[in-house]
Amino acid sequence: FLPFLDSTFGATGDFGKASDSSATIKDSTTNATKKAALKSFSQDRLPQTLLGKNIITIFFENSTRTLSSFECAIKNLGGAVTRLDVSRSSTTKGETISDTAANLNAMSPDAIIIRHQSSGAPVHLKKSVSCPIINGGDGAHAHPTQALLDLLTLKQCFGENLEGKKIGIVGDIKSSRVANSNIELLSRYGVDLTLIAPPHFLGNHNLKSTHNLKEALQDLDAIISLRTQTERHSKQNYGSLKDYAHDFCLTRNLIGDKDIVIMHPGPVHHNIDIEDELLKDSRCKVLKQVRNGVAVRMAVMEFFIL
Ligand code: ASP
Numbered sequence: 001f002l003p004f005l006d007s008t009f010g011a012t013g014d015f016g017k018a019s020d021s022s023a024t025i026k027d028s029t030t031n032a033t034k035k036a037a038l039k040s041f042s043q044d045r046l047p048q049t050l051l052g053k054n055i056i057t058i059f060f061e062n063s064t065r066t067l068s069s070f071e072c073a074i075k076n077l078g079g080a081v082t083r084l085d086v087s088r089s090s091t092t093k094g095e096t097i098s099d100t101a102a103n104l105n106a107m108s109p110d111a112i113i114i115r116h117q118s119s120g121a122p123v124h125l126k127k128s129v130s131c132p133i134i135n136g137g138d139g140a141h142a143h144p145t146q147a148l149l150d151l152l153t154l155k156q157c158f159g160e161n162l163e164g165k166k167i168g169i170v171g172d173i174k175s176s177r178v179a180n181s182n183i184e185l186l187s188r189y190g191v192d193l194t195l196i197a198p199p200h201f202l203g204n205h206n207l208k209s210t211h212n213l214k215e216a217l218q219d220l221d222a223i224i225s226l227r228t229q230t231e232r233h234s235k236q237n238y239g240s241l242k243d244y245a246h247d248f249c250l251t252r253n254l255i256g257d258k259d260i261v262i263m264h265p266g267p268v269h270h271n272i273d274i275e276d277e278l279l280k281d282s283r284c285k286v287l288k289q290v291r292n293g294v295a296v297r298m299a300v301m302e303f304f305i306l
Pocket residue numbers: 137143177178226227265266267
């Protein structure tokens with residue numbers, strides 16, 4: 001779906017630096033046709049494979065990228081979205097999530113996309129519904145579509161074969177569903193992973209790990225930075241975020257002119273996860289990840305519904 005997205009929406013910023021097929025499409029598109037494409041966005045330029053399908057989104061945890069990009073993805077393919085506003089739903093009256101899901105299922109949606117603060121919630125709800133349940137992030141457990149869009153971004157940067165690529169994940173790995181899903185998916189592609197974190201953020205993974213970011217960076221082809229998931233900490237067993245940033249923030253100083261791909265799932269804590277200056281650097285692929293999220297979620301919706 002990337003060529004469709006590029007020729008339909010045009011692209012700016014680090015999007016333009018991709019070494020993927022979409023770059024070719026963009027380069028060969030004149031300004032006039034770009035303008036026309038922007039004007040006439042859409043439906044008739046994209047396969048309307050989800051026409052007549054209705055998908056329900058229920059997000060019990062806040063979201064910017066995942067919710068919007070799922071909804072854009074569905075609409076791009078002609079589908080309809082019904083978003084349950086959890087704060088105004090009967091969950092506030094004590095309805096269980098199984099009952100909520102069973103009731104929504106009775107309305108015959110083609111899929112339900114859920115985000116929940118409890119690990120395992122989507123699997124648990126499978127018993128209550130007959131349609132596909134798609135995981136938009138469950139507790140500290142998994143965020144499968146984030147891992148898929150990260151994989152796509154890495155493939156665009158390095159080519160199809162990621163075998164042996166050295167990729168670091170730095171930050172609050174223990175509480176991060178993004179880290180879990182990336183560890184699972186990238187390992188399947190033969191990526192050489194290094195986890196970089198203070199001991200209390202490391203978690204139980206059977207992988208190389210270090211707390212020396214500077215040293216680890218020397219060897220890496222890409223680094224994925226993560227937000228500190230304070231909402232999942234029962235107690236603060238570390239100093240301030242400023243102390244954390246002192247050792248684990250990605251800065252221009254640390255990175256220098258190294259050829260490296262910098263990624264982050266968002267939301268970014270400025271100057272704690274990544275220094276502001278570096279966010280503007282062409283090596284930083286944060287917005288490219290976001291754009292890829294729409295294409296990946298279009299593919300995911302087709303996979304589950306068609
Ligand atoms: N947006 C990602 C998630 O939902 C990462 C984060 O919140 O830090 O897990």
